[in-house]
Amino acid sequence: MTSATGGSSPAASDGRLGRRSFLNWLLGTWAGGVLVAIGFPIVRYMQPPDVAEPATESASGGAAGTLAPNSFRIVPFGAAPAIVVRLATGELRAFSAVCTHLSCTVQYRSDLSQIWCACHNGHYDLNGRNVSGPPPRPLEPYDVSVRNDQIVITRRG
């Protein structure tokens, strides 16, 4: 029953409010479900796995014959870079190439016969010791061997 002004009775109004509330609740629940369905996989993807990656123990340093004296090569050692240096004497040395200051990748300066970090002018000697600049610690040294002209870098035990 409607009034002369076009309004509805209180009972009809309650029914409309009841339907509106129900539809709002239904829409809210659906939207919440969609957010969880989209958000949960994203959050799970961004979390690191519970099991830590196994540490890399050995990696290839490339062909030994193509690394000239007084030069270097950056190679992957697991997820991090390593630097292989052939000294002017021909001896091979390898270290982690991750600067101990703020983790830039180091390189070899043949003009200084030093390992150098360009980010903040950090210097390491050819034993990996930090000798000047901001690096607080030496580079991690690796063992180096050559098998069938392939350089093999191994983490020290």
Ligand code: FES
């Ligand atoms: S990151 Fe290498 S000196 Fe700062």
